[in-house]
Amino acid sequence: MDLPSTIIPFLRRIDPERAHRLTLLALKMGFGSSDPYADQTSLAVEVAGLSFDNPIGLAAGFDKNAEVISPMLKAGFGFVETGTVTPKPQKGNTKPRVFRLPEDEAIINRLGFNNQGLSAFTKRLQAHKLNTGIVGANIGHNKVSTDPISDYITGAEGVSPYCDYLTINVSSPNTPGLRSLQNKDTLHRLIEAVLKAMKRKPKPIFVKIAPDLTKVERGDIADVAINSGIAGLIVSNTTTKRDAGIENPLKTEMGGLSGRPLLRPSTELLSEMYVRTKGKIALIGVGGITSGSDAYNKICAGASLVQLYTGLVYKGPKLVRRIKDDLATSLKQGGFNCVADAIGSQAK
Numbered sequence: 001m002d003l004p005s006t007i008i009p010f011l012r013r014i015d016p017e018r019a020h021r022l023t024l025l026a027l028k029m030g031f032g033s034s035d036p037y038a039d040q041t042s043l044a045v046e047v048a049g050l051s052f053d054n055p056i057g058l059a060a061g062f063d064k065n066a067e068v069i070s071p072m073l074k075a076g077f078g079f080v081e082t083g084t085v086t087p088k089p090q091k092g093n094t095k096p097r098v099f100r101l102p103e104d105e106a107i108i109n110r111l112g113f114n115n116q117g118l119s120a121f122t123k124r125l126q127a128h129k130l131n132t133g134i135v136g137a138n139i140g141h142n143k144v145s146t147d148p149i150s151d152y153i154t155g156a157e158g159v160s161p162y163c164d165y166l167t168i169n170v171s172s173p174n175t176p177g178l179r180s181l182q183n184k185d186t187l188h189r190l191i192e193a194v195l196k197a198m199k200r201k202p203k204p205i206f207v208k209i210a211p212d213l214t215k216v217e218r219g220d221i222a223d224v225a226i227n228s229g230i231a232g233l234i235v236s237n238t239t240t241k242r243d244a245g246i247e248n249p250l251k252t253e254m255g256g257l258s259g260r261p262l263l264r265p266s267t268e269l270l271s272e273m274y275v276r277t278k279g280k281i282a283l284i285g286v287g288g289i290t291s292g293s294d295a296y297n298k299i300c301a302g303a304s305l306v307q308l309y310t311g312l313v314y315k316g317p318k319l320v321r322r323i324k325d326d327l328a329t330s331l332k333q334g335g336f337n338c339v340a341d342a343i344g345s346q347a348k
């Protein structure tokens with residue numbers, strides 16, 4: 001059952017966090033967009049041993065508590081990444097903490113991992129397991145944690161029986177200290193600990209990185225990624241940078257910027273990480289996707305899969321179908337039979 005068309009403009013006018021809560025409620029009540037068409041075969045892709053009907057995924061943060069997996073898969077996504085979940089529930093930062101910048105098709109958020117915690121999260125993941133569709137679980141550490149690595153171990157043990165892949169989030173800008181886990185030695189230790197924690201139920205691991213890394217950090221992360229047994233990297237999380245050209249005065253709000261202004265830097269980083277990792281691991285491209293050609297460009301830059309969040313806020317759920325149709329056309333026009341043939345074809 002689609003949402004009445006008058007609701008979407010209303011949701012865009014009210015406080016962004018309240019709009020998101022109402023959207024989740026509507027989705028849970030069955031008011032979701034559904035994509036009635038089968039995906040074109042050229043969109044199917046195998047990554048990390050998983051078979052995706054299409055490479056377009058829902059990025060982490062939309063479904064932090066694993067409440068709307070089925071409606072989002074029904075909307076046409078090839079996979080849904082839930083979370084970020086932390087071991088204990090936490091409230092996150094004080095409100096307001098999400099800001100829309102419509103002229104820029106961007107969002108700034110400083111939510112700070114507000115979520116209901118691992119116990120509620122895993123119960124919902126477990127309940128979903130019987131259904132079809134690929135589901136990722138994105139884990140982080142509690143703000144007050146004195147031992148962040150043990151939080152990731154707890155998270156990995158909790159979610160691994162019930163998800164198809166796991167994402168180690170070391171790149172959200174709103175939890176103090178979190179991004180320092182991208183440091184070479186710490187990242188290596190963290191990945192080893194998570195791999196060990198999942199021994200009984202191993203699942204492919206992705207590490208989600210920030211777009212604001214120095215050249216040395218980018219090189220270090222590529223080295224760790226190739227040598228640590230992970231399936232791949234997710235490139236990228238939100239940025240703390242505010243490049244010239246962003247119009248809305250809310251650009252001075254603290255937090256992570258997503259949406260259109262992130263498209264270029266995140267795609268450049270993706271391309272660089274593809275070259276650095278020499279195609280040995282899979283990359284998931286995220287940041288600023290609002291069209292089939294954006295998705296196509298990410299794939300040509302080195303992504304095996306892509307994800308989006310902010311585009312959905314500005315363009316609505318029908319965007320997923322449009323992106324898939326346009327991506328299939330772009331692949332054909334580019335002379336590619338399938339997604340796999342296009343991956344990294346323009347990486348530099």
Ligand SMILES: Cc1cc2nc3c(=O)[nH]c(=O)nc-3n(C[C@H](O)[C@H](O)[C@H](O)COP(=O)(O)O)c2cc1C
Pocket residue numbers: 059060061062064083084098107109111113138169172208236237238257258259260262286287288289307308309310311
């Ligand atoms: C409101 C909001 C909340 C987010 N929460 C998370 C999160 O909990 N974990 C995470 O890894 N990324 C989170 N993200 C980042 C997105 O997953 C994505 O990496 C980023 O927004 C860039 O993609 P986009 O431009 O398509 O939105 C969040 C983004 C937004 C806008």
